[in-house]
Every structure is written in structure tokens, then in C-alpha cells.
Amino acid sequence: MRPTLISALVLITTLSALLAGCGSERGHLTLAVNSGVEGDALKQAAVDYEASSGVRIEVVELPYDNLFEKELIDLNSGTGAYDLIMLDDPWFPRFAVSEFLTDLGPMYEKRGQGGPDDDFIATSMALCRHPYETGRLYALPYVGNSQLFFYRKDLFEKHGLKEPSSWQEVLAAAKTIGERERSDDGGRLYGYVMRAEQGNAVVADFLPIFWAHGAEMFDPSGKPSVDSEEGVAALRLMLELGRHAPPGYASFNADEVSAHLLQGSAAMSINWPAWISAFTDPARSRVAGKMAFTTLPGERKPGQAEIGNWLIAIPKGSRNADAAFDFLAWATSPEQMKRSALRGNPPTRRSVFTDPELLAKFPAYPAQLRSLETSRPRPRTPLWNEIENTFGIFLSKANSGVLTPEEAMSQANAEIAKIVERNR
Amino acid sequence: MRKYLSLPFLLAAPALAVLLALSVYPLVYAIKVSLQVGAGDAARWGFGNFTRLFGDDLFRSALLHTFSYAALALTFEFLLGLGLALLLDRPLKGRGVFRALLLVPMMLPPVVVGVVWRLMLNPSFGAINGTLKGAGVDTDSLTWTASPSLAFASVVAVDVWQWTPFMFLVLLAGLQAIPREPYEAAMIDGASAWQTFTHVTLPLLKPAILIALLLRTMDLLRVFDQIFILTEGGPAFATETVSLYIYRTAFRFFDFGYAAAMSFALLVLTNIISVGYIRLLQRQEAA
């Protein structure tokens, strides 16, 4: 037994020394993607590209939170581990301010082009520039996510409700449906369901309500203003909606929200378009054909969806920037974006949104396009990650009943002010 | 004679070098990092990170969570572990099998433990609420990971689930190392079962108890993996421990200086506690 054990040890040690030798190298591309539907589409695109161009591509899938951390580490220390990174748009200011990303302008010039074509949706393109909308181009938009309002058309018709145009109407509808309806298996059917897990999730689902009430994260002078009367009113409405949500919603993320909607135990929600295909698939959904998708309700102001585009950028530390740009230009071309759309990702090009074949397959495209074009980004600050984390903690405290809306907002405001002050 | 002295030293040297390089040097490095306020070129030297500790309510509450987590889990693990050890101390048919089965949870990778309990505790779709619903119980208020106090209780319970076996094993070994004579003497003196337990068993078991408590305390104060998977510190910050807060500060907010300062606070507190235990142990050994 012992000699075999020792020889196995020696073998594996040698093997490990060999493995340690292979890191990221020249001539092939390493691509960091979000694990989930967006990343999967890009992963498949990478396989196609490998076949047609002969460039080897390694794809690293990381879960949402971890993806940001890994990218920040890589960019900050210039390790060059990744040649292309997929990033959620709120992370962009952090990366751009620190000058971590490759300026794409010269890349276009090198190829005799002035810049990206104007088929890209303006709100998506604006995210890729630093400063916002006007500055240099450091990324290209790949997935055109913006929030949509999902509701059960069949139940709304049954109870004579019309498509909600304000959050008060949403609340009233949630009450009606919650009181009068049961789910297929006789369990309760909840009027509303939302992501309220501490962190990114609760902030993302709260901001459209917050904006609709006329509240703003920061006043014109850059001071935080979440504790305004409008902000508190918005949070109060969120808690009201929570009373019509399934128990334990304070820990829900997309997984639970979708599961409730798919199983027919919740009637309304804010959701990202990537989920639409799941709802129309009878194998996964008990509510196929019963779900409607529309733009977000307003309140004191017209409703605005939050934009949540996935961008692709090239880190400055990449040793293969040119090859990376070739892939980037290829992956965001109209033909490839159509293939990505067929794999379930909302596009960022107008021509793809209006493609007849896709329109037939994705009836919600007109609503998505409207939502995307009128959408609004989360505050463009490099401190967003820390601010979102803090804001999320206090929203979570309000949703789980630890703090009143007033307390939560004034404490959140104080903590956000500290973050801003510290980094001045 | 010279040769006799140097070889053992040469043998020990590589290990000491590794420890100096990878345990001591990082600590020194951390001191340097903690004295830098701000990031990159804008960093200044100063004690700003340490003064910030005192005004940070979130750090204070993470610290409070960490210590109440440790205290609660330690208490339950100790009592349950002692109970099981006493049960299995006397010959019992199938003792070996039971001992083997009882130790399963403690061997699992903590990440897997997090996964297992996410599957059990999910308020909407978990096995626990599913089973209860199937039995007709109203599970609306049993939101295991969603209400702050229940979520805290849940993460403690998961720790108790995983680590009670450890207490049990160490205490069982301690019990079995106690000689028979003191028990016989107690019987001759006509002591009751309770008297025997408090006057014979507990005092003789004390070294094993102290070791078990020391090792568990050190592990509890550093808890990270299961909570990272199970609740990520939520809801309402109720399950955020110091390790999670440090991790987030370092790798999500990229504030290494403040993360290092918090690490020091944690290290100092951990050290005070472990020195306390070791004192107790040494007094025990001297007695």
C-alpha cells in the first residue's frame, strides 16, 4: 500500500508542477463571463468563433458578485488574466474612472472606421462612454436588458383590472388578486413578488419605484438625498407591496421570484427580459401564454425602467488587445447579435429588435424596445458598488421590519454620505 | 558535539522559514497596509483606518454577530456533544457504527454544507417547509432565511449541526481516558449519579473540555464559508460576520487598508480569548 501511495504522490506533484506552468498566454483569448443565460450565449458564440477563426478562447464563468470582484482584482493589478470581460453596466464607472479599460476609439481608427455604427440603441451606447454619454468609448453593449413589468393577463381580465399605469394601481390589483385567487394546486396566489435580498437585488427592484415617486439618490450638488419625502413614500409603497408578497420575500432573489411566477403562485413582478423565454416554454412554465410584459408603472412621474446592460470591454492589462477587439467587433455585429438573441439575450441593436423573424418569436420585443429606449441608468459613480451594498442593507432592514421606512432612509442617507465623504 | 546540535536545527529550519514567510511576514505586511488610508497613488499614511473602526456601526454589529454566533453555537454544541458522549461512553451495541455515522456532517466541505442547508431551508421551496406544508402546517411565519432573527438562528443551527460531532468525539475520547478507580471510590462512598458526575467526571474531563472549547471558539470566530453560501450576510445584515465584512471591504470595495485594520481588531480579540483558554489549560496541567 505504502509504495503505491508514495508513487502516486510523486506523480501528482509532478503533474501539478506542469499544470502550474500554464497560465494565460499569448495567442489565445480568455473571456470572463457571468454564469447564467447571458454568459452562456457568449460562451456559445466563442465556440463558433473558435471554429471560424481558429483563435482559441477560454471562457471563465463566474457568479454575479464574484465576477465583479475577480474583474476588479485583475484590472487593478493588471494581471492580464482576462482579455475580454463581460461587465454589468453599473460597474463601468468604477473601471473607467480608474482607467482600467482599453480605449476603443484608436482600435476603430486602426481598422479605418470612425467608430461603432449607429444601429446600437442610444441608451445602451451611452453606458459605454466615460463620462456618461459624451466621453470616450471603453466598451460595447452586448445584452440589452432593461426591466419590464410582468403580470398575469388572464387574472387581470378575469377581475376587470386594466394594465397598471401607476404603483397605486399595482398595489390595488395585488390586493384584489391576492384576496380572490388561488393557485392551480389550491395554494395561495400572491399579488406581487419581488427580489428583496440584501445587496444588488433589493436595490434593483426598488429603484423604479423610487424614481417613479420623484425621488433621487443624489441632489444636484452630489449629496445623497435618499431620505427625501419622496424616497420615504416610495419605500413605504414597497413595504405595502411586500404585504401581498409570498412569506420570506425579504430573502428572495431572481431564483425565487421566477419560481413563484412560473408555478403560478404570484401574479406580478418586475423582471428582466431574459426570463421571457422561460415563461413561454410550457415545459418550464405553468403559465405559458398567460403572462403579459409591459413597461414600468409610474406614480408622481412617468415610469422608467432601470437599464441593466451587459457590456464587453478589454482590460488594459490584456496582452492580446487586438485579437480581443476583433472578437468584440464580431460578437456585437448584427448577424452575431441575432444569434445571441435567438439564444435568449435581448439585443442592443435596433435592427435586431425589428427583425421580423425575431419579432415572431419574441412578441415582447416592442415593449422591450420601448422600455430600453426610455430606461434610466443607476447613478454613474465609481462608488456605486459600495453605495448599493449599503443602501441594500437598509432597504433589507426595512423590508424585514427591523427599521421603519423613515429610519431606514435616514440611516442609509447618513451611511452613503460617509462613503461619499471618505472618497472625496 | 557541534554536529549533534546543528542537524536537528537544520531539519527544523525549512519549516520555520516557511512559517516566517507565510504567517509572520503577512502580518507585518498587513500592518503596513492598515496604515495606508485611501487607494493607489492617493494613499496617505496614518491611523485613519483604525479611528474609522470606532465610528463604524456596521463593523460593530458584525462583531456583535460574530461573538453572539460563537457563544450560542458553542453552548449548544457543548451541551449536545457532552450528552451524546455520555450516552456512548458505556458499552452499547453498534457503538462503532453510530460513532462513524455521527461524524459525517463534520467531514463535509463547508461549501457543501451551505448548499445542503440552502436546499433544506428555502422558505418557498425547501424540504423543511415542503414537508410541513404536506403535513398541513401553516408555514407562513417559518421563513428560515428571510427574517433577521430566524436567519441568525438558522445559521447557528447549521453550525451546531455540523460541529456537535466534533465536541462529541473529543469529549468521548476524554471520557474514555478517565481511569475506573475514582468511580469505584465514589460508589463505595455512596455518591449519587449526579454527585459522581459533578465531582468525578467533570473535573477529570476538564482538560478535554478546554481543548474542545478552545478549538471550536477559534473556528467559530473565523466563520465564513457556510454563511457566504447560505445567506451572504443578509437579511438586514443579521448574519453578517466580521470575516464576511472584511472580505467584502477588501475584495468588493477594494479598501485593503480598512480590511487590514479590521483584521487586526479581530486578531487581537481572538488572541485575548485564546490566551485566556491557554492560561486555564496550563493551570489545569500544573494542578
Next chain:
Amino acid sequence: MKATLRLLKYAAVIMAALFGLIPVYWMVTISLKTEAAHFSVPPEWVGFGPTLEHYREAFFSRSFGRYLLTSAVVSVSSTALAMTVGTLAAYGLTRLRMPERASRRLSLWILSTRMFPPIVTIVPLFLMMRDLRLLDTVASLVIVYTAFNLPFVVWMMRGFFQELPRELEEAAMVDGDSRMGALVRVILPLVAPGLAATAVFCLIVSWNEFLFALVLTQTEAAMTLPVGIAGRVTQYEIKWGVMSAAGVVAMVPILAFAMAVQRYLVRGLSLGAVKG
């Protein structure tokens, strides 16, 4: 009376064992169920139609095969290194001509480095690995785990060596062996069971480690199984089936190892303080 007491005793022990095993069993069933059956109410504990779909996805369309290999390589190499360096050091320490008190102090200091909360050293270690350009390499994990296991090996092996009388190797040396020769030919075979038990503990610790593996890796070049499992929490859904399948795969070798060293378990866990 005595019979009832006995029955109660069994009932308590069986309850405890079940409490420990049921959640693990549940994970195994999830890994074998179709996605549609994961969350049926009431839950199906037995009698579901099993599928190997999640295992197939984990190992063929996701990279769990690679994570598994990395985990094995990292655990085995770091254990081999820690055992070699640590055993020599432990032997050296027990044979050093120094006062018992000082030797104990030194060993206690060595042990105390293991008590550091890992989060304390992770920031500096991360920065060090970055400066050495070792981020995202198997080597970085092997180095860190070796350092992590080393104090444990020294402490454990010191205990085993101390139980051996010095006369043993002195006799061998009189017979013409060098000190190293005596160590290899006489001493090591005597402590072989201790060596094996200590090695298995190092394997378990390295295999289960998560925090360092999470921070020090960037691509699949060095990701270990626990990092891969944690990565299955995606933004839109949690891949319960794949996660559970990977969890089962991560659990099986550890349980096998643990059962193999049951005899030494207590001693290893309590750092030799309670002889089991």
C-alpha cells in the same frame, strides 16, 4: 426499567444520527432528480425516477472534471510538501538540545500561527501572490495550503516522536547508521500510522478549503471544487441539481478518507491533546 432506559438511549442516538444524515441524503436525492421534481410539495424523499442528467452536465458541459483534478492536485501536493517539511522539523525539534520549556514555547508558537483567522492573512497573501505573479496558479494554492498545514504537521508529529525513546536511534547510530539513516530506517517506520493519519487530515483541510481558493484564482487554470460549486449560484437561478451533484462528488472522497482514519480522528482533531 433498565430495558426502557436502554431503549431511550438508542432512540436518542438514532435520532441524532438521523438528524445528521437526513440533510445530506436530501442533497443526494436532489442531485438525482429532474429539475421539475426538485421542489414538489410534499417533497419526494424516495421513489422518484432518478436521472444522471446533473452529473452529466457537471462533468461534460461544465468544468467540474477540471475542478476535481485541480482539487486533487492541490490537496495531494500541499499535503506531500507539508508532511515532508513538517515531519523533518518535528523530528529536529524533539531532538534539539534545548530546555524542555523553550522547546515547548517554540512548538506552541508554531501551533499558534494556525490559530490566525485566515481572513487576517488573506489580504497580505493576496498582495504577495500578485507581486510574485503567482495569482491564479495551482502553485499559489499549494504554497498557501502547505503553510496552513505545516503547524499542524509539526505539532502532531512532535507528539508521535516524543513517545519514542532517544535510545532507539542512538542504538542505530552506534551500529553505524548516520542520524538521517536512523531516522529513515528506524524512526519513520515506527511512526508510520501517525504519518498516515496526519496526512489524511492535511488532505481533508486542503480539499475543503474555500476562502483562499476563492480569492487567489481567476480562471479555470486553478479553480478548485468548492469554488466551482459556489459558482453555480447564477444571477437568474440557482443550479440546484448541478450544485448538488458536485457537492456529492466533493463529499465522497472526504468521507472515505475520514472513515479510513477513524482510529486517529480524535487525536488529529484535538491536535493530539486528548489521546483517542
